[in-house]
Amino acid sequence: MVDIHIYNTKARTKQPFEPIDPSNVRMYVCGPTVYDHVHIGNARPVAVFDVMFRLLRHVYGSDHVTYARNITDIEDKIMERAERDGVSIKSLTERCARQYQTDMLKLGTLEPSLQPKATEHLPEMIKMMKTLIEKGHAYVADGHVMFHVASMENYGQLSRHSRDELIAGARVEVAPYKKDAADFVLWKPSSEDQMGWSSPWGKGRPGWHLECSCMIEKHLGETIDIHAGGQDLIFPHHENEIAQSECSHGATFVNYWMHNGYLTVDGEKMSKSLGNFHTVHDLLKEHEGEALKLSLLVAHYRQPIDFSIKTIQEQKRRLDRWYRLTDGVDADTTIPVAVIEALADDLNTPRAIAALDALASDDTAGALKAGAQFLGLLLKSNDSWFKGDAPDGITASEIEVLIADRIKARANKDFSESDRIRNRLESAGVALEDGASGTTWRKAD
RNA sequence: GGCGCGAUGGCGGAGUGGUGACGCAACGGAUUGCAAAUCCGUGUACACGAGUUCGAUUCUCGUUCGCGCCUCCA
Numbered sequence: 001m002v003d004i005h006i007y008n009t010k011a012r013t014k015q016p017f018e019p020i021d022p023s024n025v026r027m028y029v030c031g032p033t034v035y036d037h038v039h040i041g042n043a044r045p046v047a048v049f050d051v052m053f054r055l056l057r058h059v060y061g062s063d064h065v066t067y068a069r070n071i072t073d074i075e076d077k078i079m080e081r082a083e084r085d086g087v088s089i090k091s092l093t094e095r096c097a098r099q100y101q102t103d104m105l106k107l108g109t110l111e112p113s114l115q116p117k118a119t120e121h122l123p124e125m126i127k128m129m130k131t132l133i134e135k136g137h138a139y140v141a142d143g144h145v146m147f148h149v150a151s152m153e154n155y156g157q158l159s160r161h162s163r164d165e166l167i168a169g170a171r172v173e174v175a176p177y178k179k180d181a182a183d184f185v186l187w188k189p190s191s192e193d194q195m196g197w198s199s200p201w202g203k204g205r206p207g208w209h210l211e212c213s214c215m216i217e218k219h220l221g222e223t224i225d226i227h228a229g230g231q232d233l234i235f236p237h238h239e240n241e242i243a244q245s246e247c248s249h250g251a252t253f254v255n256y257w258m259h260n261g262y263l264t265v266d267g268e269k270m271s272k273s274l275g276n277f278h279t280v281h282d283l284l285k286e287h288e289g290e291a292l293k294l295s296l297l298v299a300h301y302r303q304p305i306d307f308s309i310k311t312i313q314e315q316k317r318r319l320d321r322w323y324r325l326t327d328g329v330d331a332d333t334t335i336p337v338a339v340i341e342a343l344a345d346d347l348n349t350p351r352a353i354a355a356l357d358a359l360a361s362d363d364t365a366g367a368l369k370a371g372a373q374f375l376g377l378l379l380k381s382n383d384s385w386f387k388g389d390a391p392d393g394i395t396a397s398e399i400e401v402l403i404a405d406r407i408k409a410r411a412n413k414d415f416s417e418s419d420r421i422r423n424r425l426e427s428a429g430v431a432l433e434d435g436a437s438g439t440t441w442r443k444a445d
Numbered sequence: 446g447g448c449g450c451g452a453u454g455g456c457g458g459a460g461u462g463g464u465g466a467c468g469c470a471a472c473g474g475a476u477u478g479c480a481a482a483u484c485c486g487u488g489u490a491c492a493c494g495a496g497u498u499c500g501a502u503u504c505u506c507g508u509u510c511g512c513g514c515c516u517c518c519a
Contacts (some may be wrong), residue, residue, distance in 0.1 A: 030519070038519090046517050075517080121489075147485040160448060161515065183518055208517040229517030231450085237517070261450085262513065269513080299458065300469085304512070311457070314469050321468095324482075342459095350459050409513090415478055422480080433481050442480095 002059050004344045006226070007302060009234060009257040010158055014346055018376050019225050019254065025065045026220040029117070030212060030237070032230035033072040034096035035081040037279035039305055040292075041109060041230075041263040041270050047296040048260050048347065049228050050109035054374060058335065059150050068114040068219055070212060071097045074205055079195055089195050093119075103280045106289040108376035114219055118211035122197045124218050125210045128248050129186050130200070137247040140201055142177035143189035149182040158257060159235035184240055186210050209240040209299045213248075216241075230257040258347075260301045265308075278307070288385075290377050291316040297349040297375070316445065318357075321386075322372060325360055327382045331369035339371040349375075386442035391429035399430055403418040403439050406432075 004017040019025045029049045032038050047070070056065045071358045073093040082089045097117075105111065129145050132138035137151045149155050149163050156162050163182045183209035216224055222245070229238065238257065245253040262269060265276035278358025283292055287309075294315040336359060341402040342351035352375070359368040372378040387396070402421050409417040422432050431444040 032519075033517095042519050079515095101513070146508065159514080162447095182516085232518055235448090235514060235516085240516080262519080264512080269518085302450090303458085306457095308457095314457070318468065320482095348459075348466080350457095354459065357467055402506090410478080413478075421477075431481065434477075435482070442481095 002328060002340055002344045004055065004059060005346050006256050007346045008255075008256075009259050017225075017258070019060065020223060020255065022060050023064050025060050027053065027056065027065070027067045027226040027228065028220060028224055029067070029069045029112075029227075030233055031069045031071050032100055033075045033077060034093045034100060034151075035075070035078045036096060037281040038100050038103065039270055040278045040280055040283060040296075042282050043104070043292075043416065044263050044296050044301075044305070045228060045230055045260045046104050046109055047107060047293050048301040050351075051257070051297065051349060051375060052226070052258070052347060052374070053110060053112070055340070055347070058340065058374070059344075066114065066220060067112045068116060068215065069112040070215055071100075071115055071117045072208075072211065073097065074118045074195065074211070074407065075208065097283065100242055103284060104392050106316070107280070107293045108282050108290050108292070108379060110376070116215040116219055118206070118215075121211060121214045121218065122206075124214035125187075125206050126199050128210065128214055128217075128244065130245065130369065131248045132186070135247060137243075138186055138204045139179065141179070142310060143204065144177055144185055145187035145201055146178060146183045147186050147240065147243060147247075148179060149184070149243065150180050151359060152247055155182075155243055156239065158242055159239045161235055161239070166213075184209070186234065186244070209237055212237075213241050213244040213253075216253075217245065217249065222249045222253075224254055226256045226258060227254040230259070231259040231261055255291040258301075261304045263296075263305045263307050265306070283312070287312050288316060288319070290319055290379070294319065294353070294377060298353060300350055301347055301417070313445065318353075319377065322356070322360060322368060322378055323380075323382050323385050326365045326369040326372075326378055329365040329369055331373055332366040334370065335374045336367045336371040339374060388443055391443055394425075399425065399441055403432070407439060426429055 005014050006017045007014045021177075027049070029045055031046075049067075053065065053067045056067075071093075078089055078093060082092045085092065101111075101115070119415050127140060132147065133140065133145070136148075138145055138147050143164075163180075187199065187201060187204050187206055187210075189202055189204045192203075194205070196205050216227070227238065227241075232258075242253050264270065265278070268276065270277055280292070291312050292315075295311045296305070296306070298311070298315065305311075332353050336355060338355035338358070341354045342348045342355055345351070352371075356368055356371050359365075359371060369378055402425060406418050406421040408414070409421065425432060425441070425443065429444050430441050433442070
């Protein structure tokens with residue numbers, strides 16, 4: 001049995017991973033709010049924790065891991081966007097959720113076991129709020145249901161923020177209905193024309209944190225093994241999930257918290273206002289999904305990544321090399337130990353990739369293929385990888401005709417004609433390679 | 446202000462108390478009509494200053510610089 005070690009945010013240290021139930025290891029990852037295309041930063045946790053999912057399946061068996069990744073389809077930004085675009089909330093969220101799932105699959109990630117949606121868990125949310133009110137952890141004020149932070153002894157255990165610090169550092173105006181500046185919203189009132197659900201406290205909608213607590217409890221149980229997401233979620237999102245869940249059921253909420261580092265562009269956080277915003281959807285038009293995914297895995301997940309197109313191109317070249325080497329080679333039936341060991345050490349993907357590079361030679365191509373495919377790479381045929389859909393403006397058969405003409409010219413030592421044909425193909429985006437077994441072509445980079 | 450993270454060669458990026466991971470780029474060579482692809486070869490990197498040590502890029506302290514979070518952003 002492989003020993004997995006995980007850096008646990010709760011303990012701020014690397015710990016051996018011991019599942020609650022090896023026959024059902026449970027992991028939850030915070031997914032996107034669906035109101036637009038997701039950006040490449042949103043894809044980082046998806047790519048990273050997909051590797052975790054694969055590793056857990058490898059170690060505990062593919063039928064013994066449950067991985068849930070939620071879709072947040074209730075949020076004020078959704079309402080604003082739907083109104084701006086004049087579309088219904090439902091059509092907006094469903095379209096975006098579908099697009100998200102399609103794009104993530106193109107990155108070569110596995111489909112999670114479950115993809116629960118907030119809108120499907122209103123009864124559970126109402127039930128949790130009732131429990132929290134009964135137990136004195138929440139109160140009703142001015143149409144809101146608020147979580148009362150002071151009612152929880154060890155609030156702040158994950159982020160290491162004390163309630164006092166929060167109040168001292170508060171940057172926003174304290175809403176008048178709050179008993180305490182640190183209190184947060186479980187439920188807020190909706191006007192007639194806003195999205196909302198009926199509840200014992202009137203028509204309203206849930207606060208952001210409540211859905212994750214409820215979906216985890218319903219689908220995975222009161223205590224789960226791994227909860228993951230971006231570093232920015234540590235506070236307030238995950239801290240408040242802990243508060244809601246542990247105060248409502250009393251059990252430990254999560255044993256291992258994993259948080260991926262930020263992805264920046266030119267050293268700055270990606271944001272629309274800075275104009276450095278790259279959506280996965282757009283990137284997939286220009287770049288291979290596998291190259292995109294590898295770009296997200298070349299750095300350790302807890303390190304920041306300064307994203308660039310150059311990185312994608314570098315990873316494309318690495319994959320080109322791996323594809324050439326493994327052409328026509330069957331993948332070994334076992335995954336290289338070095339790859340598994342690297343991943344088991346707190347998901348050290350750079351080391352796993354280096355291990356694959358070390359296997360990138362003719363006599364270990366089968367191992368390379370097995371290891372790469374374990375990560376969801378090298379899954380295409382070489383034809384599809386190098387040729388893909390024929391480049392714009394020229395068909396594969398036209399290319400073959402020109403190659404045949406060029407072979408004739410070369411046989412006649414008519415190199416000016418030969419080069420003319422090659423240049424013509426090059427300007428059409430086709431690169432030629434004269435190998436020992438003849439001339440082949442591929443799409444130029 | 447509070448909490449936390451980081452600084453490795455031209456670039457990306459692991460790791461380690463004592464032989465320069467790995468990849469990209471660059472350069473030289475082989476191969477090629479020329480290329481491409483491939484193969485062989487080439488590199489005195491660990492922000493700065495102290496300390497601990499036989500020995501520090503790795504441990505400790507300090508400095509500088511950069512970044513994130515502090516109520517709804519992965």
